[in-house]
Amino acid sequence: NAGVTQTPKFQVLKTGQSMTLQCAQDMNHEYMSWYRQDPGMGLRLIHYSVGAGITDQGEVPNGYNVSRSTTEDFPLRLLSAAPSQTSVYFCASSTGDRGTFYGYTFGSGTRLTVV
Amino acid sequence: AQSVSQHNHHVILSEAASLELGCNYSYGGTVNLFWYVQYPGQHLQLLLKYFSGDPLVKGIKGFEAEFIKSKFSFNLRKPSVQWSDTAEYFCAVKPDSGGYQKVTFGTGTKLQVIP
Numbered sequence: 001n002a003g004v005t006q007t008p009k010f011q012v013l014k015t016g017q018s019m020t021l022q023c024a025q026d027m028n029h030e031y032m033s034w035y036r037q038d039p040g041m042g043l044r045l046i047h048y049s050v051g052a053g054i055t056d057q058g059e060v061p062n063g064y065n066v067s068r069s070t071t072e073d074f075p076l077r078l079l080s081a082a083p084s085q086t087s088v089y090f091c092a093s094s095t096g097d098r099g100t101f102y103g104y105t106f107g108s109g110t111r112l113t114v115v
Numbered sequence: 116a117q118s119v120s121q122h123n124h125h126v127i128l129s130e131a132a133s134l135e136l137g138c139n140y141s142y143g144g145t146v147n148l149f150w151y152v153q154y155p156g157q158h159l160q161l162l163l164k165y166f167s168g169d170p171l172v173k174g175i176k177g178f179e180a181e182f183i184k185s186k187f188s189f190n191l192r193k194p195s196v197q198w199s200d201t202a203e204y205f206c207a208v209k210p211d212s213g214g215y216q217k218v219t220f221g222t223g224t225k226l227q228v229i230p
Contacts, residue, residue: 042222106158
């Protein structure tokens with residue numbers, strides 16, 4: 001089925017380890033983003049990309065890197081995991097017409113625990 | 116920067132009761148408005164959206180929302196809830212003239228429907 005695919009679904013890391021959360025979409029959406037979801041805080045934007053080769057920081061970018069080499073893929077890298085990065089991570093993509101935002105399609109999420 | 120308030124954090128209803136979830140935003144210009152639903156253990160799914168025109172918007176699964184510009188509100192309603200509506204509901208706002216990264220989510224309302 002078309003949509004946004006995230007892997008892995010669950011991950012446990014030790015403090016200081018690094019890892020990459022994968023995100024791929026097959027809808028030819030130009031806009032992709034990463035959010036983290038924490039209880040009582042809603043969704044907060046980590047990084048986003050408006051197209052291949054273009055990325056920028058969101059609200060909470062510290063400790064994370066992204067790259068966008070293709071339209072389809074938008075991986076999120078945790079450089080040195082910290083317990084504060086324990087969260088559920090969602091990748092989302094969108095398209096629009098002349099700037100109109102049609103709404104996000106979300107991936108199924110990655111539940112990350114840092115111990 | 117805009118903000119979104121969802122005043123009800125946790126709502127408990129019996130089946131067949133009517134539902135209204137509040138969403139207020141702070142932004143002086145034209146906005147695009149969204150409601151998302153997150154069923155337990157799943158990703159966010161778009162329920163409905165408003166861009167312009169008729170302020171009463173109908174979405175999937177019998178949900179509707181009304182945009183009241185003078186009150187900066189976009190409340191979600193359903194005449195008769197079912198147990199399967201148990202989920203967390205998120206309101207989101209995007210300034211019409213802003214980029215995709217300007218989407219702001221509320222902190223969510225957890226709805227529990229008791230059979």
